[in-house]
Amino acid sequence: xxxxxxxxxxxxxxxxxxxxxxxxxxxxxxxxxxxxxxxxxxxxxxxxxxxxxxxxxxxxxxxxxxxxxxxxxxxxxxxxxxxxxxxxxxxxxxxxxxxxxxxxxxxxxxxxxxxxxxxxxxxxxxxxxxxxxxxxxxxxxxxxxxxxxxxxxxxxxxxxxxxxxxxxxxxxxxxxxxxxxxxxxxxxxxxxxxxxxxxxxxxxxxxxxxxxxxxxxxxxxxxxxxxxxxxxxxxx
Amino acid sequence: xxxxxxxxxxxxxxxxxxxxxxxxxxxxxxxxxxxxxxxxxxxxxxxxxxxxxxxxxxxxxxxxxxxxxxxxxxxxxxxxxxxxxxxxxxxxxxxxxxxxxxxxxxxxxxxxxxxxxxxxxxxxxxxxxxxxxxxxxxxxxxxxxxxxxxxxxxxxxxxxxxxxxxxxxxxxxxxxxxxxxxxxxxxxxxxxxxxxxxxxxxxxxxxxxxxxxxxxxxxxxxxxxxxxxxxxxxxxxxxxxxxxxxxxxxxxxxxxxxxxxxxxxxxxxxxxxxxxxxxxxxxxxxxxxxx
Numbered sequence: 001x002x003x004x005x006x007x008x009x010x011x012x013x014x015x016x017x018x019x020x021x022x023x024x025x026x027x028x029x030x031x032x033x034x035x036x037x038x039x040x041x042x043x044x045x046x047x048x049x050x051x052x053x054x055x056x057x058x059x060x061x062x063x064x065x066x067x068x069x070x071x072x073x074x075x076x077x078x079x080x081x082x083x084x085x086x087x088x089x090x091x092x093x094x095x096x097x098x099x100x101x102x103x104x105x106x107x108x109x110x111x112x113x114x115x116x117x118x119x120x121x122x123x124x125x126x127x128x129x130x131x132x133x134x135x136x137x138x139x140x141x142x143x144x145x146x147x148x149x150x151x152x153x154x155x156x157x158x159x160x161x162x163x164x165x166x167x168x169x170x171x172x173x174x175x176x177x178x179x180x181x182x183x184x185x186x187x188x189x190x191x192x193x194x195x196x197x198x199x200x201x202x203x204x205x206x207x208x209x210x211x212x213x214x215x216x217x218x219x220x221x222x223x224x225x226x227x228x229x230x231x232x233x234x235x236x
Numbered sequence: 237x238x239x240x241x242x243x244x245x246x247x248x249x250x251x252x253x254x255x256x257x258x259x260x261x262x263x264x265x266x267x268x269x270x271x272x273x274x275x276x277x278x279x280x281x282x283x284x285x286x287x288x289x290x291x292x293x294x295x296x297x298x299x300x301x302x303x304x305x306x307x308x309x310x311x312x313x314x315x316x317x318x319x320x321x322x323x324x325x326x327x328x329x330x331x332x333x334x335x336x337x338x339x340x341x342x343x344x345x346x347x348x349x350x351x352x353x354x355x356x357x358x359x360x361x362x363x364x365x366x367x368x369x370x371x372x373x374x375x376x377x378x379x380x381x382x383x384x385x386x387x388x389x390x391x392x393x394x395x396x397x398x399x400x401x402x403x404x405x406x407x408x409x410x411x412x413x414x415x416x417x418x419x420x421x422x423x424x425x426x427x428x429x430x431x432x433x434x435x436x437x438x439x440x441x442x443x444x445x446x447x448x449x450x451x452x453x454x455x456x457x458x459x460x461x462x463x464x465x466x467x468x469x470x471x472x473x474x475x476x477x478x479x480x481x482x483x484x485x486x487x488x489x490x491x492x493x494x495x496x497x498x499x500x501x502x503x504x505x506x507x508x509x510x511x512x513x514x515x516x517x518x519x520x521x522x523x524x525x526x527x
Contacts, residue, residue, distance in 0.1 A: 049416065075418035082416075089410045092402075100406050100417040103399050152418055 001027030001062055003048075003156060003188060008057035010040070010047050017043040019212040020057070025205065027062075027155075030182040030189045032199035032220060034233055035209035041192040042084060044209070045158045048190070049081030050074045061156055076104060078155035084164060086141035088148070090134030094125055097133050097144055101151040111151060118147040121177060139170035146174070150181075156188045157181075163195045171195065175202050196233040200224050208233065238373035244484020245384035249439035250454075250461025251468065251476035252391070253432040258470050259408035260428030261312060267333040269458035270340030271307065271433050273451060275300035276440030277348055280355050280449055289358035289445075296437035304433020308426045311336065341451040350451060357445035380442045387438060388477060391431070395473065404428060408471075459500075460487070463507045469517020478519065482506070 003025040010018040017040040025031040033041050046052040048059055050071035059067050066074055071081070080101070088097050098118065102111035119126040122143040128136060133144055142162050149157060159178070163171040179202040181187050193199035200206050203220040208229060216229060223229045250268065257265040265271075279296030283289055312329060319328040359379060363370045395401035406414040407424040415421050439461075440454060447453060464483045468475020483503060490502040510518060 051412065051415070071412075071415040072418050072420050075416055080416070083412070087410075087413050087416070089406055089413055091409045092406060096402055096406075099399075099402060100414065100419065103403055104418050104420075148417060 003031075003190065004058075004060045005048075006058040008044075008047070008059055009055040010043050010052065011055045012040075012043055016055075017212050018047070021209070021212070021214050022057075023207050023214060023217050025188060025190055027188050028182070028186050029204040030179065030191060030202060031205040031207060032196075032203035033190065033192045033207045033209055034194070034196040034199055036233070037194060038211070039209040040212040041194075041209055042160055045081060045160050045190070045192055046083075049079060049158055051081070051083075075101075075152060078153065079158065080149035080152050080154035080156070081158040082145045082149050082160060082162065084160040086138060086164075087145045088133040088136070088141045091132060093130055093132055094136070094144055095129045098125075098148050098151055101148045105152065110153065114151045114153060118150050121150070121181075122147055139166050139174070142166065142170075142174055146178070154187065156190070159189060159191045161192060161194060163193060163198060171198060175199075178202065196229075197224075200234075238371065239377060240484045240488035241481070242373070242377035242380045243488060244481040245381050246439055246443045246457065247460045247464050247483055248477045248480035249384055249387070249435045249442070250457045251464035251480045252388075252473055253435040253439070254458075254461050254465045255468070255470060255473055255476045256428050256432040256435070258465070260404070260425040261308070261316075261329070263312070263329045263333060264462070265333045265432070266330065266458065267307065267336035267340065268432065268436055268461070269452075269454040270337040270344075271300065271303050272436030272440045272457070273449075273454040274340050274344055275303060275433065275437035276355075276444055276449065276454070277344055279437065279441050280348075280353055280444075283355055289356065289441075292355070293438070293441045296441045297434045298437075300433040300435070300437025300440075301430040302433070304436070305426050305430040307336065307433075308429035312429075313422065313426075344451040348451075352448040352450050355441070355444045355449055361446060376445060383438065383442060387435065388473075391473065400424075400427070460503060463503050466507060467510050467518055469519055472517070472519060475517050475519045479517070 006022050008018055008021045009016065021044065033044065035041055043052065047054050048066060050069050054067050058065065061079060066079065098115055102114065105111050124140055125143060125147055128140065133141060136144060146162065162174055175198055178189060178191065182189050191199055191203065200220040200223055206218060206220045206223040207214060208216040208223065216223060216226070250272070253268050254265060257263060257268070275296045278299045279292035282295035283292030286292070311332070315329055315332050319325055357376045359375045361374045361376045363372050363374055395404060403414070403419050403424045404427065406419060407421045411421045439457060443457060444453060460483060464479035465476050467479030467482060483506060486502050486506055487499050490498040
């Protein structure tokens with residue numbers, strides 16, 4: 001039970017975005033991929049969720065290859081990707097946004113239960129149910145995006161920059177919620193972040209990317225204490 | 237005035253067909269006129285063989301849906317798969333629909349010939365007699381109006397109240413997010429084409445009894461449907477209907493009070509005015525689609 005990425009190489013047009021990257025995330029853990037803008041973090045996630053094709057290498061979830069599969073099929077097998085930019089559909093209501101990830105699920109009772117759990121997790125969404133997602137604040141949108149993914153009862157959550165553009169207090173709230181989810185359930189999370197400090201603080205493992213290659217893989221704690229990582233990515 | 241309503245209603249069907257495809261695929265489907273006329277010919281065959289207009293109507297709507305779905309599945313989808321980068325992305329699919337229009341009309345000419353055929357209306361097309369004066373509005377016009385209103389209501393319920401409608405809207409607004417939520421966007425897109433095809437078939441069976449059936453008979457409706465869709469902002473079903481009604485009134489007004497020669501200039505004048513003043517359609521708000 002784990003996410004295994006082996007020698008993965010991805011091209012972005014003429015540019016090599018990810019070059020021979022390997023790492024493993026054991027099931028039930030929270031791994032943070034950190035690195036500067038342009039390190040290839042988003043490209044990596046888009047490939048793992050089926051939005052982008054890889055050049056070579058392998059990626060498996062619980063032993064099954066996930067490369068070359070369609071995003072909608074991966075979502076249905078429990079790999080949910082919350083893309084960056086507060087991925088909600090502005091024209092739809094909060095309720096409809098949440099419903100999307102439950103439309104194809106057979107167990108409607110569990111969809112209703114999951115929806116209740118999301119509202120419990122993010123009470124503000126409960127108050128905004130009939131508003132359009134476009135009317136939400138940045139933080140609320142991020143909560144909605146994560147909440148929507150949870151409706152599908154994911155096993156592996158791929159989170160792209162959930163802290164982007166949010167106020168420190170909101171970031172803290174969202175990070176703590178993610179952390180609590182991983183601790184309480186068997187959810188595995190691959191969190192991509194420019195906010196290296198915040199991400200490493202909640203993560204079990206850290207993967208440091210630089211210009212498409214892995215420069216360090218270690219426990220989040222060790223990375224936080226690593227002088228080289230501190231200087232390059234944490235700013236002190 | 238009342239006739240404007242019924243011609244506006246038919247423009248609205250074509251306009252909705254174009255909007256449904258635009259929303260799902262971001263393509264102006266010029267083949268819509270061809271699809272609609274081909275399914276109307278199929279309806280015509282059914283009317284001739286069964287002797288019933290209603291059988292023909294049902295055949296036209298069903299074959300329209302199947303043809304629309306088939307075109308997306310076996311023609312548009314492969315094109316989108318192969319043409320996926322560079323400036324050609326914007327042009328290739330539209331040109332493909334134009335080519336398809338030509339092919340369909342040629343095939344129709346080959347099977348049925350180019351001469352005029354007639355589909356008899358199921359009810360009278362003579363003007364109603366109201367308190368001794370004959371007005372231009374016939375029982376068939378009334379039927380057109382009712383049929384189109386009913387289809388609008390059904391479409392609205394489908395889009396706003398059902399799960400399929402939610403999938404259709406989500407796939408139209410944000411296909412990537414829909415995919416990541418587990419929605420089979422390709423299949424939803426094909427459904428959009430099917431609905432559009434059905435609307436086209438219905439439009440044909442409602443329009444042709446007041447006109448003649450020949451391979452290019454729906455070309456005019458394509459133009460009016462397109463202008464109506466642009467007036468309404470291309471993205472909105474409500475806008476498409478409203479745009480069609482405005483167009484219906486404007487065109488009928490200029491035809492009956494000034495000259496029938498002004499039908500096309502009036503329609504294009506409205507198109508140009510809308511594009512100059514509110515290019516996103518008269519119902520667009522200043523708010524962007526997404527941020």
